[in-house]
Amino acid sequence: xxxxxxxxxxxxxxxxxxxxxxxxxxxSTWSQERPVDIDGLVRALDAAxxxxxxxxxxxxxxxxxxxxxxxxxxxxxxxxxxxYSIDALAPDAVERIGHWQAEGLAxxxxxxxxxxxxxxxxxxxxxxxxxxxxxxxxxxxxxxLQMTMQGLPALRELLKRFPRVRVxxxxxxxxxxxxxxxxxxxxxxxxxxxxPGVHLKLTHRALTAAEQGGSTAAEFLADLxxxxxxxxxxxxxxxxAAEGTPADLLAQAREAASGLSRTAQDLxxxxxxxxxxxxxxxxxxxRA
Numbered sequence: 388x389x390x391x392x393x394x395x396x397x398x399x400x401x402x403x404x405x406x407x408x409x410x411x412x413x414x415s416t417w418s419q420e421r422p423v424d425i426d427g428l429v430r431a432l433d434a435a436x437x438x439x440x441x442x443x444x445x446x447x448x449x450x451x452x453x454x455x456x457x458x459x460x461x462x463x464x465x466x467x468x469x470x471y472s473i474d475a476l477a478p479d480a481v482e483r484i485g486h487w488q489a490e491g492l493a494x495x496x497x498x499x500x501x502x503x504x505x506x507x508x509x510x511x512x513x514x515x516x517x518x519x520x521x522x523x524x525x526x527x528x529x530x531x532l533q534m535t536m537q538g539l540p541a542l543r544e545l546l547k548r549f550p551r552v553r554v555x556x557x558x559x560x561x562x563x564x565x566x567x568x569x570x571x572x573x574x575x576x577x578x579x580x581x582x583p584g585v586h587l588k589l590t591h592r593a594l595t596a597a598e599q600g601g602s603t604a605a606e607f608l609a610d611l612x613x614x615x616x617x618x619x620x621x622x623x624x625x626x627x628a629a630e631g632t633p634a635d636l637l638a639q640a641r642e643a644a645s646g647l648s649r650t651a652q653d654l655x656x657x658x659x660x661x662x663x664x665x666x667x668x669x670x671x672x673x674r675a
Contacts, residue, residue, distance in 0.1 A: 391657040392432065392440040392633060393588055394557070394623025398422035398448055399455050408450040410472075410498055415447035415628070423627040425459045429466065431626060435634035438657075441623070441664060443531065444472040446498040451483070457490045468493045468664045470531050475516035484522050493664045494529035495519075499538055500561070507534065512541030517548070524549045529663055531588075533557045539575045546582045553584045555621065555663060558592040559611075567601025570610060580614040586663055587615060589655065590625045591636055594643055604643035617651035621659040 398418050399405040407414050423431065432440055442459045449455060453471035460469040469492040473483050484495060497516075499508040510516070511534065523530050532542070532554055539560060546552065562573035570577065579585045587593075589608070597607035611620055622644075624636040631639075637656075644652050 388653055389657045390435075390437045390637065391621075391660040392437050392624050392626070392637075393555075393621040393660045393663075394590055394625050395428055395432075395440045395442050395633075396423070396445040396448075396626070396628055397425050397428050397442055397455060397459050398445060398627075400424055405449065405452070405455045407448050408452055409447045410450045411447075413447075415445075417628045417630075418445060418448045421627045421630075425455075425462055428459075428626075429463065431633050432466075435632065435637055437624075437633055437637065439466055439468070441468045441470055441493075441660065443470045444496055445628075446472045446496065446533070453487055453490075453492065457487070457492060460491050464491070470494050470496050470529075472496045472498055473519065475519040476510055476513060480516070480519040481522045484519060484528065488526075488528065494531060495523070496531040496533065498533045500533060500535050507537040511538045512545050520545060520549045520552060524552045527551075527553070530554045531557060532560075535561045536563070536573070536575055539579060542585075543579070543582070546584065550582075551584065553586065553663065555586045555588050557588050558590050558625075559587045561592065562596060564596045564602040564607055565600030567603075568606055568610065570602070570607070577610070577614045580619075585615075586619045586621060586659065587611065589620055589622045589640060591629045591631075591639060592625065594639055597643070605646050608643050609646065612647060612651055617647070617654040618659055618662065620655050621663060622656050 444456050451472045456469040460467050471487040471492045473495045499511050562576045566572045594604045597604040622640050624633045626633045
């Protein structure tokens with residue numbers, strides 16, 4: 388199995404060249420307690436047997452200054468694909484998309500919630516963001532969304548307006564799964580499967596949520612595959628925001644997916660990411 392990690396972060400030790408400027412003004416605790424730079428990420432992936440990775444902008448460290456992600460991709464173009472952050476409401480949002488795409492990055496992220504910004508930001512779906520969404524649709528640029536379940540109604544309206552946009556929901560949009568099957572508290576998440584462009588990012592946050600109350604991770608993942616298909620689910624470690632090594636986080640996800648077919652596992656642990664970010668199509672590397 389060729390493993391591709393869909394969600395990693397890098398933090399530079401050079402704070403003069405890459406000064407923190409977190410969205411919301413407060414830096415995340417994890418980025419201060421366990422930062423990992425580009426070389427450190429490569430070593431951690433090697434130790435886990437992970438061939439390639441998507442490096443996602445650390446929004447709670449650098450905001451919309453995506454230069455360190457761009458450096459990671461320039462340094463290891465055969466290993467990394469980069470996802471940048473933008474302010475979708477800014478008048479120059481489309482210009483910024485063009486800039487970072489030209490820097491070799493592969494799609495943008497909208498940060499509407501997080502550890503330093505709990506709750507769901509109310510700007511998702513604002514008409515000022517339409518030019519960015521239209522640009523994504525016209526140029527087939529993937530959109531990564533850091534959001535909660537409360538943002539799904541706004542996302543539905545956006546996808547009715549821009550139906551060809553491909554989106555990837557970080558942490559499966561942070562659902563409440565504690566009621567167990569048939570996951571009525573997460574019904575909105577399963578309903579989003581009706582939009583063919585919606586993909587889900589399976590991280591430790593979603594797997595941990597799936598172990599609460601009456602739920603199990605294996606049952607949740609099986610139901611996700613039944614609703615979305617494995618070709619719309621992608622595993623990501625969230626390293627180093629998640630505690631543990633990529634090897635540990637990969638083992639957790641593999642255990643949850645152990646009851647799925649080999650074809651489904653191949654998609655979740657690499658194939659879906661390779662298709663979503665076409666630049667990640669495997670050309671060789673470490674096999675797990």
